[in-house]
Amino acid sequence: MSMAHRSDAVHVRAPGKINVYLGVGSQHDDGYHALATVFQAVSLYEDVYAHPSNEFTLEVYGDVDVADVPVDDRNLAMRAAKLLAQTAGVTAGVHLVIRKGVPVAGGMGGGSADAAAALVACDALWGTELGPHRLHELAARLGADVPFALHGGTAIGAGRGDELTPALARGRFDWVLVTSAQGLSTPEIYGRLDALRAHGEALADDPPLSLDVPVAVLQALRAGDAMALAPVMFNDLERAAVDGRPDLERALADGLRFGALAGIVSGSGPTVALLCADSEIARTVQQELQATGRTALHVHGPVAGAQVLG
Template sequence: MSQALAADGVRVRAPGKLNLFFQVGGVQPDGYHDVASAYQAVSLYEDVWATPSDEFTVAVTGTVDVSGVPADDRNLAVRAARLVAQRIDHAGGVHLDIVKHVPVAGGMGGGSADAAAALVACDALWGAELGTAELLKLASRLGADVPFALLGGTAIGTGRGDQLSPALAKGRFDWVVVPSDAGLSTPEVYAHLDELRDRPDIAGGPRVPAVDPGVLQALRAGDPVALAEHARNDLQIAALSLRPDLRAVLELGEASGALTGMVSGSGPTLAFLAADPESALEVQITLSAAGYEALHVHGPVTGARVLP
């Protein structure tokens, strides 16, 4: 998009994600963990409007509770905008209007989607034309999930989760997502996993995490039943230990027809895989009738993109 076309503002939409598989290695000397993840972008989106400004400012609204989202330089989208400005020596600023639909601190990468959207929006607004490869470099400086939100689709992430390889996924996978009113801190969940792994009755992390080949085969075949058999999340034991109330929701979702239920990322959002859209609707109705917010989403969907 040329600078002239973008003069009045740019709107970008970026998806949330689910971790279909998440294996966590042992804690490293720097305190971080190597992981192996299968990501899938799903049809729950963040919208970011970027308009010209002399300063870097942000306003946050949405259909989810945004009270915990910073509206200053701590916001990941603002940091993304500043990175683009530094990269192209842009003298001005930008105002970002973020409308959130992905649960905050819910393990679905909403903040990362905001950052990816801001990268694309500022690139378009300022006519930078940095290209995908350069935007991915900037994204990797912002967090492990930001590069994936930029690309979307289905991908395998290794290292800290930001070394991405596209994964072939045939067809459509239907999910029912159950957010939680109270979020979980990702660092707290990882730290609790380390504590649990110190116990003799719980296995430690693998030396080199890797995605189960059965996950890749299920994705290539477009087979949700096979995917359910191989889906797992190493962070789930820690998330459920911190939030034992989530167990009852998992049991109800699986009893109402889901192929499997799991914690999404570091939680506390829960994701239930269904065989097809009709089965997903049945799971959604059962969970909603029990008083839970339940959202029917599907994947894979595209990454951050400019909208008319």
């Protein structure tokens, strides 16, 4: 029996996310930017297994390249476990095993999903029973995207993105994700956006005059209407992400050519998210993109946040 599948392990699965809408405001004194965003959790997952241990250790494997994933305190999941132990007065350790399915440095919140899953797994392993509100508070201390990975579904994010309000999203939205072997650094993308704005090279309405999510986005989600959502998807970071990455612009153009309704760079990139009218069209778009030599994945949303399995 592998370490990941031992019977004494707590298994938690948490989803990756896409940003259906992302408006970026000015930078705060703490280095973070004001955000108005809509997250949607999609069916691409991180699996975290928490094993009893006297120490804090971590190992990583997966369906994606994990060569650059740290296994020490630089890893958000490790920090999550230690933060929970410190908060709850737990003296035990934990051995975390992470199976990664979300692209590393892909703008889809894979590391945040690991942290959310580690919080839930350790809470169950140690019997600390902190409850959803306290776990949310700890998640917010770990990173702006961690609280959403905890809750999943579809949500509006304000502040740094960690002030969440659930958003009603009926039905199912089908997406094709085009992943990239070359990741992008989130801090570098935000810095590039600031530089573009400083030199007047960003879009004319960047930054948005208001950091409110447009009503049209929320109406389309509430109606479960992909056709209505397509023209109102937006990402302020897209200009900075595609700068010097013509492959991303080609992926967006090819996705539309093959039948997608709209395309957007997910978060800070480089993953490209293509919205499709239904699952059949999504499979066609996926196959056409794969025929060009790209890695393309068909996923759907919204899905649930971090939860114990088995």
